[in-house]
Amino acid sequence: MKIKQISLFLENKPGHLNTICRKLANSNINIVTLSLADTQQFGIVRLIVKDWERAKSVLEEAGHVVNVRDVIAAQVKDVPGGMADIIDAVGAVGVNIEYMYAFSFRKDQDAVLVFRFDDADKAIVELEKIGAKILTSQALFE
């Protein structure tokens, strides 16, 4: 029920993000979504791609530090309150959100929320209780 996210260390220099995108493009890897977290000195790029293993090796060969993590992608109705319901549910049992980002899902005209929780398994139980649809990578990429 989890999907793979790859993240990269990013030096805060002009052109650095572009080289990453270019590398993936040259290897014909499409970025489903990405999020950027940055400070003054460095950043973290988090990417969802279909072929994450190939993306990882392409980027590592280019000299990047890459980390792979399971994240949870919840599909919600793209309507007011769609996200609030989810956050309420996990907040009620004391699960913390390390980070999240969102994108709209072409297939069903829905939104997808990507989460890293501090307790992923507990979060899944709660999300299932309120009937949230948790995407498998198969559902996400088919």
Add this chain to the structure above:
Amino acid sequence: MNTIPVVENRIWQPEFECMERSQLEALQVSRLKEAVARCSTLPFYKEKFKEQGITPDSINSLADLRKLPFTLKADLRDNYPLGFLAIPKSQVSRYQGTSGTTGKPTWTAYSASDVERWADLCARFLVSGGLTPEMTVQISFGFGLFTGGFGLHNGIQRVGAGIIPLSSGNSARQVMTMQDLQPEVLICTPSYALKLMDDILKGDIERSSIALQHAHFGGEPWTEEMRERIESGLGIRCWNNYGMAECGGPGIAGECAYRNGMHIQEDQYIFEVIDPDTLEPVAPGEKGEIVVTPLCREAFPILRYRTRDIGIIYDDGDCPCGRTTRRMSRILGRTDDMLIVRGVNVFPSQIETALMQIKDVSPHYMIEVTRPKALDEITVYIEMEPEFFSDSMREMQEIKQRIDTAIFGTTGLHMKIELVNPNTLERFEGKARRVKDLRKLVD
């Protein structure tokens, strides 16, 4: 003090290394007299001796050493090339030197018997650090003017072990040679060992394909934490020794099997530790500038050489190895690469110690000092490693916080921490130059 040896306790020249203390001191006094006699033929000392009324007869005890003038690196430069040569050129057996960054090397010379004694000095620390005649040694020091290459070469030959004179550079070939010729001992700078360790651990190389058991490092100061890093990374013993070309090269002091600091080869060298500002001796066991007087060098005698190295001579009793010689700490810094930042004295080794305390932090770092406005600022650049990269910003900030706390712990200063991509910082094949002081350019 360590009382458990890390290898078999072996002593190359017990007749000197374990000499009864009063005998040793008598030998030092008589040899110092001879050294003063040799120096009195050199114009540099002749003039100074005359001013101060010094003759070899002025030396009757070790305390008389303090009557003698100091010698600075600048004095060697001012008397370039061979102002300190005390034997006819026809009797010089060897020239070595330091690769001067200012263009001209600082030369030193050896008589045939100087070369012989030097070989034994190197044999002393090699043997106490595990070398046996059956072993093979890969020398990855440059062969040339640098005293490390040929000095160690002679010492190994004296012990009777096999030598691979590979010289530095081309790390793929270094590792290949370790696999193909199976040396048990490696000789290089600690920074080069780090690079080789990287290549071995990150490449497709089975540790079992390499026979290394020991490494002897020299050429630059390093830290105890660096030792732990390389020892656990490669599963070898790393040994420290001390020396400088101006006083004859490596082998002036070296570690014994107990690794309680480095035993000073006192039959051939007298060490002092002074306060570099007042030039007075520091209290026993205190840190200060090491001053070295070689006693036996015939070709290039020098008195009270101010090394600019900061160290300690231990004052904590006899070593269980059986040597009677005093022991010194590893080099803690240089009086001249000491950074004074916002009024605080900082040695790059303190920053290294801090970084090595943190698990998984890359051993590759650079230190940059700038003066953006009125205040000095130190930036420490550290390469990112997969082991400590996290996708969580909170965890990344925690890592930076830990580095900052560790550096503050060893230096008392907060520095800017910059994480950079792997393999982007400079690698060193010889001496590492990890400090860039850009303050002069910014001023």
